[in-house]
Amino acid sequence: MRPPKKWLNDSEEEILRKLMQGDQLTLDEHVYMISDLISTPIARTKGFILDLDLNAGWKTSWLERIYEQSILGKQDFTHVVELEMEDDEVKRRAIGLRQDLSTGVVYSEWERIELAKPKKYFDEDGEEIEIDEDDERYVKPLDSDNLITRVCDERVVTELDLYFNYERNLAAVNDLIGRMWNHTYIKIEAAGLTPDELAENATFRLKPSQDEPLRPIAHIIEGGAGDYK
Numbered sequence: 001m002r003p004p005k006k007w008l009n010d011s012e013e014e015i016l017r018k019l020m021q022g023d024q025l026t027l028d029e030h031v032y033m034i035s036d037l038i039s040t041p042i043a044r045t046k047g048f049i050l051d052l053d054l055n056a057g058w059k060t061s062w063l064e065r066i067y068e069q070s071i072l073g074k075q076d077f078t079h080v081v082e083l084e085m086e087d088d089e090v091k092r093r094a095i096g097l098r099q100d101l102s103t104g105v106v107y108s109e110w111e112r113i114e115l116a117k118p119k120k121y122f123d124e125d126g127e128e129i130e131i132d133e134d135d136e137r138y139v140k141p142l143d144s145d146n147l148i149t150r151v152c153d154e155r156v157v158t159e160l161d162l163y164f165n166y167e168r169n170l171a172a173v174n175d176l177i178g179r180m181w182n183h184t185y186i187k188i189e190a191a192g193l194t195p196d197e198l199a200e201n202a203t204f205r206l207k208p209s210q211d212e213p214l215r216p217i218a219h220i221i222e223g224g225a226g227d228y229k
Contacts, residue, residue, distance in 0.1 A: 031069045063172045083190040094156035098147035110194050115142035
């Protein structure tokens, strides 16, 4: 009898076990997961985004940790998108964040206002219709009374000081930006823009130049490559 097929290696099984038990992962395990995802074919061809926290408890900056731990492997950052916003705007947005404990989803103030509005429904001809709550298409408006404030959002003032006084002024960060071109270092005035508007703005600026040829992506030929001669 064949042993059951293993879909996870030993490191992945240990990480899964810890997560299922609610245990905290080590720094090495975090590094392993990120490095593994970055090295996948889809990340290497379509790119990836690293969402990193600012933590005063670390001895080094986020960029220094990435390079020291060799998280990127032989790759490097190709684009930098910097969202420029006044401190008061950042604080206001952080204060408006709320989390749903049942799903773990975090909603901004703008999202809570939009999702609290009754959803409109349309038929196949584009005509607006009304449906009952029993209809499977019905989406219940978001109830903000069931959401909570996160402790981490209250530390935004400390993180702003850490960012401007340390993280942003690092030689490593300035060196990274200095190696970028005008179309790969993208600075966006983010004040007053909704999350969707920010995403659309960044996506438009990240589009490759139509004048440049696309990089070909290799694929496996079905049935083998045949006779190379």
